[in-house]
Amino acid sequence: MAGKVILVGAGPGDPGLLTLKGKAALENADAVLYDRLAGDGILSLIPKGTKKINVGKRSGEHPVPQEEINRLLLDYALDGKTVVRLKGGDCFVFGRGGEELELLYKNNVEFEVIPGVTSAAAVPAYAGIPVTHRGASSSLHIVTARTGGGDAEIDFAKYAGIGGTLVFLMGAALLGYIARGLTEAGMDRYTPCAVIENGSTPRQRKTLGTLMDIEEKAGKVQSPAVIVVGAVCELSEKFDWFSRLPLYGKTIAVTRHEENSSGLAGRLRAAGANVIECPCIHTESLVNARLAKKLRAEIPEYDIAVFTSASGVSAVMDGLYGAGADARVFGKTRIAVIGGATAAALRRYGLRADIMPDRYSGRALGKALAGAAERGGRILMLRAEDASRELNGLLDASGIEYKETAVYRTIPECELNMTGLINGGRIDYVTFTSCSTVRGFMQFHKNADLRSFTAVCIGDATAAEAERCGMSCITAFSASVESMVNTLIGDRLFEAK
Numbered sequence: 415m416a417g418k419v420i421l422v423g424a425g426p427g428d429p430g431l432l433t434l435k436g437k438a439a440l441e442n443a444d445a446v447l448y449d450r451l452a453g454d455g456i457l458s459l460i461p462k463g464t465k466k467i468n469v470g471k472r473s474g475e476h477p478v479p480q481e482e483i484n485r486l487l488l489d490y491a492l493d494g495k496t497v498v499r500l501k502g503g504d505c506f507v508f509g510r511g512g513e514e515l516e517l518l519y520k521n522n523v524e525f526e527v528i529p530g531v532t533s534a535a536a537v538p539a540y541a542g543i544p545v546t547h548r549g550a551s552s553s554l555h556i557v558t559a560r561t562g563g564g565d566a567e568i569d570f571a572k573y574a575g576i577g578g579t580l581v582f583l584m585g586a587a588l589l590g591y592i593a594r595g596l597t598e599a600g601m602d603r604y605t606p607c608a609v610i611e612n613g614s615t616p617r618q619r620k621t622l623g624t625l626m627d628i629e630e631k632a633g634k635v636q637s638p639a640v641i642v643v644g645a646v647c648e649l650s651e652k653f654d655w656f657s658r659l660p661l662y663g664k665t666i667a668v669t670r671h672e673e674n675s676s677g678l679a680g681r682l683r684a685a686g687a688n689v690i691e692c693p694c695i696h697t698e699s700l701v702n703a704r705l706a707k708k709l710r711a712e713i714p715e716y717d718i719a720v721f722t723s724a725s726g727v728s729a730v731m732d733g734l735y736g737a738g739a740d741a742r743v744f745g746k747t748r749i750a751v752i753g754g755a756t757a758a759a760l761r762r763y764g765l766r767a768d769i770m771p772d773r774y775s776g777r778a779l780g781k782a783l784a785g786a787a788e789r790g791g792r793i794l795m796l797r798a799e800d801a802s803r804e805l806n807g808l809l810d811a812s813g814i815e816y817k818e819t820a821v822y823r824t825i826p827e828c829e830l831n832m833t834g835l836i837n838g839g840r841i842d843y844v845t846f847t848s849c850s851t852v853r854g855f856m857q858f859h860k861n862a863d864l865r866s867f868t869a870v871c872i873g874d875a876t877a878a879e880a881e882r883c884g885m886s887c888i889t890a891f892s893a894s895v896e897s898m899v900n901t902l903i904g905d906r907l908f909e910a911k
């Protein structure tokens with residue numbers, strides 16, 4: 415059976431601007447053909463096993479000619495595959511989406527179009543420019559600075575007197591030509607203008623001016639850039655919200671898996687950062703049927719069970735469940751956790767943490783345990799195979815007896831090697847939420863220049879590990895994801911001073 419082609423608009427660069435329907439299409443595709451304009455953040459949403467083909471074009475240099483792209487789409491579809499053609503912005507706004515559909519139509523291949531957020535509206539919006547505004551502009555004209563042949567040939571006479579907002583796409587190299595052309599065709603030379611390069615990304619650069627001085631003010635304009643002409647540009651002074659976000663312009667790598675947007679990556683994005691997800695470890699449960707059976711018998715003999723991570727909780731609870739048991743195994747056993755995330759993991763299994771230190775740290779947990787154990791009680795620690803020894807040291811020093819059972823292990827992994835990005839100075843911060851993430855990172859980034867970024871560590875033990883490897887670190891005030899974000903914002907404010 416023949417496959418299908420889905421044109422998907424990726425939006426202008428911020429991965430959050432991909433539509434839900436577009437995301438679902440990426441997740442279900444057999445192959446994805448993408449452009450230079452589809453940002454890294456969106457490419458990382460494509461599942462590992464999916465074939466990815468870069469057909470990106472640079473102006474003047476066409477790695478894959480359009481005819482060949484059309485042909486590739488057809489061939490994949492005829493081969494029974496579901497192919498996504500991912501395009502920057504919207505598929506049909508100067509996206510050649512229609513051209514790609516022609517051949518499919520001729521060959522009776524099924525297709526679908528998932529529109530995207532066009533840069534013509536979104537990039538001005540990220541610079542605080544509403545493309546229409548009551549009293550300032552009542553129409554919007556999106557103009558290509560390039561015509562079919564590649565040479566600029568803009569009918570300035572038509573646009574100079576049109577009123578409303580003009581948005582020029584593909585005009586990065588033609589700013590002076592456009593400004594002069596409009597002025598010569600009779601437009602007021604004091605008409606406000608804006609040039610926005612790399613809009614909606616951490617490299618966004620905005621220049622405001624008038625037709626008369628915009629070329630001089632902007633200097634060399636980098637592609638991709640949107641040029642906006644019209645009274646609405648003046649609103650940017652008031653409405654530029656993006657560059658005011660606290661982590662705007664910073665690229666931050668997150669080295670652990672994120673399950674939801676309330677995690678570290680989501681919080682950093684909400685603060686305006688460009689986040690690269692590069693998990694450096696994954697965890698594997700060690701609670702097989704044998705260990706589950708043993709835990710089931712053993713846990714009730716202990717007065718306190720200790721969890722120091724959400725991974726430990728799921729390994730134990732899923733293991734017990736698989737062995738026909740459940741939360742009732744903990745009946746009289748009190749449960750101690752290191753912090754809120756571990757407590758939240760317990761709650762998902764219907765269990766409440768009895769002991770949680772005010773401060774998230776091995777030291778604070780050690781103290782809390784020492785207090786609890788004084789009143790008598792046997793302690794069972796359910797932790798990672800390679801857990802830090804800090805807690806053991808503290809308990810040993812207080813003469814508290816405990817048993818330790820490894821319930822999961824962390825395995826270094828690396829889906830995305832960031833060495834190139836790091837050495838190119840493209841990463842400002844790398845976050846580490848455990849010693850194991852530092853070790854995983856080091857294993858895969860042996861040739862990375864560790865001085866070109868700052869490590870942001872969740873706590874002292876993690877920072878010690880990162881420093882030992884040669885990184886310069888900042889450490890969260892109190893070991894939590896919220897605190898890591900606040901520490902980063904603080905560092906940014908400090909740097910800005």
Ligand code: SAH
Nearest residue numbers: 503504507509532533583584612613638639
């Ligand atoms: N289909 C796309 C436009 C493709 S033409 C859309 O709907 O947005 C390519 C042009 O889009 C670029 O030359 C530039 O003018 C504009 N563009 C796309 N992404 C941009 C970005 N992040 N910042 C500024 N301009 C962008």
